Amino acid sequence: MAEAMVVFQIIVLLGSMNAFVKAVGLVNSSCSQSCGNVSIPYPFGIEPGCYISDSYRIDCNHSFSPPKPMFTTFTQFEVLDISLDGTLRVNYPRFFSCSNGTKTKPFDSLAARSLVFSQSRNRFIAIGCDNFASLNDAEDAVICGCMSVCDNKAINRGNGCNGINCCQTTIPSDLQDFSLSLKPIDPNHPSSTCKYAFIVEQMWFETNLTSPSDIQNMSHVPVVLEWLIDSTLSSHVLGNNFSREYDDINSTYSCATHSSSLGSRKALTCSCKPGFEGNPYFPDPRVPERCTDIDECIGSPCSSSSFHCVNTIGSYQCLIIEPPRTKTYAIAIVISTCLGLLFLLIGGWWSYKVIMKRKNIKRKEKFFKRNGGLLLQQHLSSGEANVEKTKLFNSKDLEKATDHFNVNRILGQGGQGTVYKGMLVDGKIVAVKKSKVIDEEKQLEEFINEVVILSQINHRNVVKLLGCCLETEVPLLVYEFIPNGTLSQYLHVQNEEFPSTWDMRLRIATEVAGALFYLHSAASLPIYHRDIKSTNILLDDKYRAKIADFGTSRSIAIDQTHLTTVVQGTFGYLDPEYFQSSQFTEKSDVYSFGVVLVELLTGEKAISSTRTPEIKSLATYFIHAMEENNFLDIIDAQVMKDSKTEEIIAVAKLAKMCLNLSGKKRPTMKEVAMQLEAIQTLRTTPNVQQNYEEVENVRSEMYEQWDVISTSTISGADSGVASSSDAHPLLSF
Incomplete structure (x- = not known):
């Protein structure tokens, strides 16, 4: 009898070992479980037959000691870690340039491997002085980027990545292929330092580097990739009998399909249910041990020595140890214990609610005081x-x-x-x-x-x-709440119900100019907006303009002429004079409004990758057309259809004056508002030419010096706008 019991125990032990081997994800006994110090779980594998498809094959390079797992696209990347939560850490090369010109490098696509860069766990970093780094798509359009300015003191202090000698930004979702570009912000002021740009794991970058400059000594940095299984491969995980989601109430794991970055195809994800652990991707759904039960009784989870822990499938129970006493006494003990536990739970729950409520009140008071x-x-x-x-x-x-x-x-x-x-x-x-x-x-x-x-x-x-x-x-x-979106959407997205007619555009321009005039001159304290652009101009239910986003706005004293700040703004709208001097004046808002005025005239975006690099900026494109005396060729077809040539010329001249590289030569917002109101008046007057001259004469009497500039011919106005080669790079971002 004893011998039979021993044989039975050996059979049970062998069965448990077999279940364990299947649970950790081995396809067969010949599959390697690791390469060097890195575990290789299924669906990944090294030998043929050990991975779900070629996209999940790992090469184990034995030329290193210990061996290193390598993941191959067009080039090889060292694998640092593979996790069944759908992430893969690899060493990825960083890009650098020590020249002062623009340098671009395409990187290998991850699409063939069904991989994407993790948006939540990676950041795009650029290091260097006077550096503008960007990720570009297949058409060389910028999809994200950041800019770092120069500060030698900050370099010596080893400051963080905050826009001075180093900048960072988030990457787009579902990023698989890109090219990386490095260019100087101002080519006329070359920097002697090398520039670096790379995608890197955010936590590693923040915790493992004492200074961003440490990256100069590294050729590769860790990045986190997200992997997923194409639902067409579901039969390799769920078997041929399961072509849909698998979540049997009696199983130890569950699988589901969902939308992914694989285009119109679906992705499959699996996980062990609570109380189980193992590899849910083991390729045999008939084996329940692919996710094995956790023995929760290890560590004595029961709160008292009077209880005995019993492990169950997916959970555990704490059973009372019955003492060798009378049955009545045992019942009394059980009842009193249960009542005690009940009161303890109720008291604990009530105490927790009181403590959390007080803590929340104190937390709100702390934030209220801290936020002023x-x-x-x-x-x-x-x-x-x-x-x-x-x-x-x-x-x-x-x-x-x-x-x-x-x-x-x-x-x-x-x-x-x-x-x-x-x-x-x-x-x-x-x-x-x-x-x-x-x-x-x-x-x-x-x-x-x-x-x-x-x-x-x-x-x-x-x-x-x-x-x-x-x-x-x-x-x-x-x-x-403003319901009808932004001016940018109104201009660049087709709207058949409310088309962007010339009357509508001229009215919006006049309303925005009047609001800026109010902020600059009529408010109790002058206010500089500092970020005028078409996306910050909202349209209400009657399509009236509303200036929004005063996050960077500043008020100044009445006798103050400018603000000295760190350069902030939006490419395409940023005043070149402010960019050079860091001194923001009311004329800086005038420049930004000039760009919006050109958007209304042309229907073009402030920055466009479809134009050549020299005229990528709409301001440069417009000034060039004015100088060549062919600006009517770039006016929006709807504007040409609805307006008269005299009106277009008047608004174009006004826009050109607003875009003058010298702030002193730009008109004030009061003058701009008056000019636009005058042009609006002409549209309601039958004799356009006669009244245009009358309005010009009245305005000439009030603002004689400014009117000489605004009413001159196109060739005469050209002399007021600096057109030297030194000025163009500031407008072509």
Whole structure:
């Protein structure tokens, strides 16, 4: 009898070992489980027959000691780690250039291997002085990029990657192939340092480097790739009997198909169910041991020595050890223990709720103080802001209004934060802007000042600030909701119901100019917007213009002429004079408005990859056409159809003056607004030529010096715009 029991135990042990081998993902006993120090789980493999398809083959290079696993596309990458959660870490080459010109290099496509770069775990980094680095698609169009300026002191201090000698940005989703480009920001001021650019794993970059400059000594850096299984290969995982999702209630694993980066094809993902561990991709669905049960009793999870842990399939139970006493006494012990546990759970739950509620209140108070809530309350109570229109919202109301900031509620994203669509308890539709984290030392006063100033602005062509919330980690601003999108969408997306006629465009230009004139001259304190562009001009239900996004705006003293700041703005709209001097004036907003005016005339985008590099900037393209006296050739067909030539010439001259490289020679927004209103008046007057001359005479009497520039011939106006070769690179980003 004893011998039979021993034989039975040996059979059970052998069966358990067989189940373990299948659970870790071995296709057969001859398949290698690792290469060097890296584990190679199925669906990946080294030998033929050990991987699901050729896309998952790993080459084990034994010329290294220890051997290194290599993943081959067109070139080989060293594999650092393979995880069954769908990620693959490899060493990827970095790109560099030590010349002052533009250098571009195409990188191998990952499409053949069904791989993409992980957007959430990687970053695009560029290191170097005076450096603009970008990732380009197959048509050489920029898909992402960043710019770093020079600061030798920052190089010596080894500062982080914040835009000075080093910059970083997120990469697009589903990125598989690209070319990388390095170019100087200003070719006329060559830099003696080498420039570097690469995609890198964000956590590795932040935790393993003492300074971004350490990357200069490395040829490769870690990146995280995402792998997935084409659903056409599902039979290799689920077998021929399972062509759809597999989630049997009695199985230890589940598989499902979903949309992926494989075009119209689906991807298959599998996972072990809770309480099980192993490799869910083992290619035999008839074997339940592909995900084996976890023995939860290891480590004694039961809370008392009076309990005995019993492992079950996918879980465990804690059973009471019955003492050798009378049955009545045992029942009393069980009842009292259960009641004690019940009261303990209720008391613990109540205590937890109280503690969490107090903690949440203190947390909100901390954020409220840190975000300047007390200072803002002082401003509101002192009457410096419009108390009736400015409201302090609480975080709970705004979370409810935006469905806890659901990604489906996002209206837009920018450098200052993310804007969500929300509905307040009274049914009012609003736009909630979730700002980025504020630097408590440097930006708190400016943020509060901005809220106070914007609460005083009352102009029909400026988006209204309804209030803010300061009891969250980042400040929340609440604006009126503008339903018809941006001017950029209106110009560049076909709209048959409301076509972009000349009357509509001229009205929008006049409204924006009037609003900027109000901000510059009529507000209690002059306000510089600093980011005028077609995407920051919204259109309401009647297609009236509304200037938005005051995240980078600044107010100044009445006797102050400029702001000295770190250069901020958008390529194509950025004032070249501000870019060179870092001094922002009211004429910098005039330059940006000039670009918007040219967009309205031509229907073209501010930056376009379809134009040649020399005239990629719309401002350069337009000035060149004016100088060649053929600017009518680039005017939008709808404008040519709806307007008169005299009107187009007048607006074109005005745009050219706004785009003058010298800020002193540009008109003020007051003069621009008056000129546009005059042109609008001409459209409603029967005798166009006669009234055009009358309006010109009136304007000449009021602004004689400026009128000499604005009413001169095209050739005469050309002399007011610097056209030297030194100026062009500043307009061709």
